[in-house]
Amino acid sequence: MSDRPNQQPKLAAMAALAALAPFEPVASVAYQSVGRLLIIGSDERVTEAVTALGNNLSAAVFWTGKTPPPVLTGTEVRLGSIVSLNGFLGAFELLWRPSGAGVGAPATEAASFDMVLDLQAAPAFQMPQPPQGYLYAAIDQPDAFAAALAELPEMVGEFEKPKFFAHKESICAHSRSRKTGCSKCIDICSTKAISSNGDTVIVDPHLCMGCGACATVCPSGAMSYQYPRVADRGVQLRALLGSYRDHRGDHR
Numbered sequence: 182m183s184d185r186p187n188q189q190p191k192l193a194a195m196a197a198l199a200a201l202a203p204f205e206p207v208a209s210v211a212y213q214s215v216g217r218l219l220i221i222g223s224d225e226r227v228t229e230a231v232t233a234l235g236n237n238l239s240a241a242v243f244w245t246g247k248t249p250p251p252v253l254t255g256t257e258v259r260l261g262s263i264v265s266l267n268g269f270l271g272a273f274e275l276l277w278r279p280s281g282a283g284v285g286a287p288a289t290e291a292a293s294f295d296m297v298l299d300l301q302a303a304p305a306f307q308m309p310q311p312p313q314g315y316l317y318a319a320i321d322q323p324d325a326f327a328a329a330l331a332e333l334p335e336m337v338g339e340f341e342k343p344k345f346f347a348h349k350e351s352i353c354a355h356s357r358s359r360k361t362g363c364s365k366c367i368d369i370c371s372t373k374a375i376s377s378n379g380d381t382v383i384v385d386p387h388l389c390m391g392c393g394a395c396a397t398v399c400p401s402g403a404m405s406y407q408y409p410r411v412a413d414r415g416v417q418l419r420a421l422l423g424s425y426r427d428h429r430g431d432h433r
């Protein structure tokens with residue numbers, strides 16, 4: 182006989198949970214990366230990163246230094262000022278203004294990348310949780326730099342993650358007749374996954390990290406968390422508690 186109180190009912194409850202049939206899978210979000218790496222920076226770590234990663238990844242450099250860029254044979258090096266950097270693993274878009282562009286040259290240029298190693302003094306993505314595929318290391322963060330060099334080659338291939346949320350537009354209080362009402366989910370999202378198009382909120386599932394904060398603050402229930410679904414969580418709780426009670430567990 183066990184000398185720990187309620188051990189048998191607890192074990193029985195865990196067994197009941199494990200015996201449940203698998204739930205219907207939730208929708209998923211896909212990423213596809215073929216290894217096009219953008220390295221942004223202005224110090225010797227740029228050369229170090231190209232040397233370390235150039236054989237496995239297709240690296241390109243955006244040089245932000247005031248000094249001339251290093252000579253990197255076989256690696257494309259761009260110069261200028263960054264206008265914007267957006268996206269996520271497999272779909273980053275860089276827009277920049279080329280320096281020294283001649284008459285008739287385009288004012289801005291654009292290029293696509295699968296991942297970004299940002300070595301600037303300040304990160305291009307300022308949100309608390311930047312998108313997947315983006316790694317940042319300041320000059321005084323050698324551990325972060327080493328970790329990024331180890332991690333980037335692993336970011337090639339096809340990846341999936343659950344679509345964590347569901348948004349029901351019909352009961353969302355964001356906007357009526359283009360008058361903005363509630364914007365609680367936009368304000369709280371730490372990944373900037375939620376935005377407004379004026380009439381409704383849009384959630385980019387690729388940027389969502391699944392924290393659940395938007396569902397917690399939503400006053401109307403329009404935003405809900407679905408991983409696991411509420412109904413599935415209910416089934417799990419009923420199985421746990423029912424088995425615990427049937428095996429005479431002490432619930433006080």
Ligand code: SF4
Binds near residue numbers: 345369373391
């Ligand atoms: S669960 Fe909601 S708040 Fe959290 S990252 Fe996703 S969209 Fe943003």
Ligand code: SF4
Binds near residue numbers: 352363395
């Ligand atoms: S918090 Fe809820 S009601 Fe408010 S804008 Fe977001 S989804 Fe709509």
